[in-house]
Amino acid sequence: MSQDTRRKILKAAVAASALSAVPFISARAQSKAIRIGIPTAITGGYALLGSQAQRTCRLVQKMVNAKGGVIGRPVEFLYQDTAGDPAAAVRKSQELVERDGCRILTGVIVSSEAAAMLPKLEEWNALFISHGNGDGRLTAELYVPRFFRANTSAPMGARALALYLRDTPQKKFMAIASDAAWGRSSNKAFEEQIKKVGKDLVDQVFAPVANKDYSPYITKIMQSGAEGCYVALQGDEARAFYSQAQQYKLPQRVQFYTEIVAQADIKVLGKDAIGLMGSSRYPITYDIPENKTFLEAFRKEHPNELPDWTDGEMYQALMVLFAGIEKAKSDEPMKIVAAMEDLEVTSVKGPIKMRKCDHQGENQGFVVKVAQNKNFSEPVGEIVKIYPREQITPDCRKSSYST
């Protein structure tokens, strides 16, 4: 065989194999999973919130893939541990994007982690949808086109409470907030709102992150003469505060209004939590078909647990994301961005619209009061008032309200 003939045969063989591979590649691309990166807190002080985000992702993966996936492709979640640290969040997200091919990110726990990731999204060609980051600035001063927030933000939670307090007989309020981005953002919004509804904010204090002893703050609240106290603490800070306040018999003098009613806190506080009022990011008792479906699936998977606000918000964020992917018919980040703008979905919290101007999800506002409910084994937040999303969502690209 001459050299020319050998070359021709080789070329033909390469061409033939390439041609035969085309349908295979195409079929593989069709069934290739949509990969979603979850840079979340698996270890450290935020591990509880991270574990809640993870369990809901696993549940959703099971539910969605059982129905044939999204745009005919299965959904796959990849997890990385950030331990709630902003630098680690950027590093782990980069690994998820560049090494694992996840162009969609969600499940980030801390607002400062989210803020650190926003400037990198363009470089990563990635989309980030928040399920729980509350800092109002994320869709205001820090706005980037590739970021969406499906959840209720801190100013929105504070707004719902302020609207509720407008109609209560109490006139004097005090505020205690965590000295972190979320706590500051919540408190700022509450201060603005409570003054707007004509009530008196007599004092406000910021407790250091992971503070242990709340006795000086409790004394201040007792001295202030406030009839109500706004509490923007969460997780271990909130539990420590309520436990210690109960020991000082403070709830007998002052009504607490919390920025986030969390089921994990209620479970630990038990009967001490009964009577606590607050804004709810996910009201477990909301009686709509979408929530019933989620609750049934969740309780089947976790018979001894109740979903917390993180679970509800994670579920909602994923429902919004999947609706966006279905509308875009693609998992390309910028196509999803375009599809999600002004997208309307009905989720576990009722109707939500991802408004185009700043990518903040317009959510309804819920005020709940913790009480025993015959349908649940532990006290839960009973809905006291629902505010329409137009009243709850701040002005575009702002954390404040003009009305």
Added chain:
Amino acid sequence: MDFVSFALTQCLSALSQAAILFFVACGLTLIFGIMRVVNFAHGVIFMLGAYVGYTAARISGSFIAALIVAPIVVGIAGIAFERLLLRHIYGRREGGSDLLLTFGLAVVLSELIRLAWGAQPLSLPAPEPLLGALFILGQPFPVYRVFLIALGVVAGIGVWQFLERTRAGLLIRAVSQNPEMVHALGVDVGLVRSGVFGLGCAMAALGGVLAAPLLTAFLGMGTNIVIDAFVIVIIGGMGSFLGSVIGSVLVAFVQVIGTYYFAELALAFMYLLMLAVLIVRPGGLLGKEE
């Protein structure tokens, strides 16, 4: 609220906080004094105490059982760690191998706690008789905090008397001064070290159980308290038992009063106090300059 009742309740709050800090800092300073080991795992051991206490209380239905079982279990675990791992690095500590080893223990232990008990916070309430409030000059003050102060005083006097009046205490003091000489006199120095490490861990565990009704038991509950404990040990003097008592009271007062008057600077006050002490007495209030 008049000034007298305000000052009194703030002092009592600070003393109750000092009691918890004392249990952690005392163990830390004993371990350092005898073994010259900076135990980075002390905060996680405090947390382990709370979790073991939770399980003991759940099984027995008694908070008192938690107060007894947690220090014993965690103390034994501490002795096992010292015998199996820590003792091998006494001779070669130049590269900071004690820091690395105890830091490694902290990481492994906190992950083991997460795997064993889960990420959910756990409730360990105070027993019914301690749930009420006393009225001091018309101001409510929790009975549980009074219990903490009383227990702190009893434990402080107990440890002090143990160190000063018993043969074991004499040996501990002797080992901290000159281990080679004590060894030459036929005393098993290794056994003394194991015992002290176990005692330090048991005290931290007791602190964890006592803190749980105030904080609940959760992952990361030992992170901040161990920083406070290190500051106390530095203020009081590394290895000084009495120094840890004084340091605990000073830090607690600075935290409570600082938080009340200058909430946003409260953390800075603790470090300023440490800085001031180090400038005046570089070895701490009752420590020796090395």
